[in-house]
Amino acid sequence: MPLEGLLVFLGKDKLQKGGVVKRPPDLQPSYALPVTQRDFGEFLQRLQNQSNMIIRPEPTKWTVQKLADEGSRSPFMARLFIGLMKLRDAALADPAKREAFDKAYEFTIMSLWNTRTTANEITRLLEEHVKKVESGQIARVMGNAIHVDEEIDRELRKQIETFLNSAVRTLKQGMQDIAKSLQSDIGFLFKKAGAFTNGLLALEKVDPELAAYLRETRTWSEPLVVGARNAMEHTGWMLPKIKYTEAGGAFASSNRKFLAS
DSSP states (O other): OOHHHHHGGGOHHHHHHOOBOOBTTTBOOBOOOOOOHHHHHHHHHHHHHTSSOOOOOOOOOOOOOOOOSOOTTSHHHIIIIIHHHHHHHHHOOSHHHHHHHHHHHHHHHHHHHHHHHHHHHHHHHHHHHHHHHHTTSSEEEETTEEEESOOOHHHHHHHHHHHHHHHHHIIIIIHHHHHHHTTOOOGGGGSOHHHHHHHHHHHHHHOHHHHHHHHHHHHHHHIIIIIIIIHHHHSOOOOOOOOEEEETTEEEETTHHHHHO
């Protein structure tokens, strides 16, 4: 059907602003038209009323939902979401392989997102508390004792436990599942030193770049998994309580350095 025949149903005011560019053999693009969603609905209704066509609207199949108030300016979104999805599109042409990767990566990115949220909450909790202590808002000396009118140790310990569990789950399950979707086994990364060394040597023969990456990963993953999370789970380790000091009317807390680490 010629495009002009359809544009008639937009109405006279829209038709006067429209036009068609004919490009052989059978292309007919139109000029940009100021058509709103309501205009388009009226167009379809006129088309059905004044022709023998029956309009059947497509059922709703997609949900477009806001994900976050962040974009490409955020390093997290740029490197771990937008950038990685572009790499996925370029590397995985097979729909089945892409689906397997997406399933593994969805778990990883959501777990990592939760880990980052918890880390930000820990930082906020400490910074606000330290600020109120050092300003004297919630700290005072009575006799030979420091009185602090706010307690955050329980909440801080809870958040630290959530952070460690989420971070290790992201690392051990998320990274392994992503590697498996790409036909790689990195389970040796989480084993004892001997098994890790043997696994690394075997991987170096087929994928030296990945082996080098995992060697560097081990330098921070081992303290996280064994030194922190496993210690909390198996030895009863918990975050030490905040200690407070006063000198010359100025208050300080012991957890300033914790913020940096």
